[in-house]
Amino acid sequence: MMKAAVYRRYGGPEVVEIADLPVPEPGAGEMLVRIVATTVSTADWRLRSLDVPRGFGLPVRLMFGWNRPRKPVLGTELAGIVVRSGSGVRAFREGDAVVAYVGAALGCHAEYRVVKVDAATIAKPRALTWDEAGAMSxxxxxALWFLREKVRVQSGERLLVIGASGAVGSAAVQIGRALGAQVTGVASAANHDLLRRIGATDVRDYRNWAPGDDGAAFDVILDTSGRVTIDAAARGLAPGGRLGMVVGDLPLMLKVPLVRLGERRKVFAGTAPERREELQALAEMAEQGLFRPVVGSVTPLARIAEAHAIADSGHKVGSAVVRIAGDPE
Structure with a gap:
């Protein structure tokens, strides 16, 4: 048996409890991983609470359970050690340190998780701690998918990251810098020192500043907060600029292809896929010292409800890491 954090009904952090569940068995092309670190992400908060953007309530209930959760164990990402493998697994062996991004398949808030070897699974970057590796995916x-595949940030461009102190935003600041952009981060003043440490060349306080207020024009704006409208963001977008909306309600997502801002400006939205390609690129950046996930808090599995409360607060800095086990020897 293994310990896992489960939720049997939708609600606040108090609905999450620790339970004993059977240890899963790996099948062909799969590995059993003993999890060392994971996170309570924005996705976990939304699925647990059903606090989802407008228009997504029905699809989420249909996919994840109408009256109660169909998948009682949350968790979208992990870092851990391969315990054993099913047939056909050659890329990894027992004892290897790995990172996996399972996304909507969930199940990482547990001591063990089976992962597919041909999915978004890579060797753990040596440059990262276990907490950082558990929070990288x-x-x-x-952030990488939006910056590289959607808005296509180029070296020398001016990039504005709104919500820059969160998990996606803090990654976007670092990745934007690695891609050669001049990065301005928007967050509360309490997090400005953090933003400068991770690569922002300029900072703004969202409580008293909005795009366009000071005449600054950006080539790319990435909104990770979901609090900025297209029209509001466009006030700070230069001719030929691109706006990336990481979070948005269903009407916004449906409207994006029809939006015409003028001056060759474009709007992009979407959901990042769980692919090995992005994880491998992040690992390479980490080994080069260009990317290090921001860990805002570390909570043991037994107190995972505290990590959920941090995610619920709306003021989570970086990732809320959950420690499942100690550092492997």
Whole structure:
């Protein structure tokens, strides 16, 4: 048996409890991983509470359970050690340190998780601690996909990251810097020193500043907060600029392809896929010292409800890491 954090009904952090569940068995092409670190991400908070953007309530209930959760164990990402493998697994062996991004498949808030070897699974970057490795996938992959595949940030461009102190935002600041952009981060003043440490060349306080207020024009704006409208963001977008909306309600997502801002400006939205390609690129950046996930808190599995409360607060800095086990020897 293994310990796992489960939720049998939708609600606040108090609905999460620790339970004993059977240890899963790996099948062909799968590995059983003993999890060392994971996170409570924005996705976990939304699924647990059903606090989802407008228009997504029905699809989420249909996919994840109408009256109660169909998948009682949350958790989208992990870092851990391979315990054993099913047939056909050659890329990894027992004792290897790995990082996996399972996304909507969930199940990482447990001592063990079976992962597919041909999915978003890579060797753990040596440059990262276990806490950082456990937090690299959700925020890092989302930020990288948006910056590289959607808005296509180029070296020398001016990039504005709104919500820059969160998991996705703090990754976007670092990745934008690695791609050669001049990065301005928007967050509360309490987090400005953090933003400068991770690569922002300029900072703004969202409580008293909005795009366009000071005449600054950006080539790319990435909103990770979901609090900025397209029209409001466009006030700070330069001709030929691109706006990336990481979070948005269903009407916004449906409207994006039809939006015409003028002056060759474009709007992009979407959901980042769980792919090995992004994880491998993040690992390479980590080994080069260009990317290090921001860990805002570390909570043991037994107190995972505290990590959920941090995620619920709306003021989570970086990732809320959950420690499942101690550092392997």
């Amino acid at each position: 959700f925020g890092g992959a989302s």
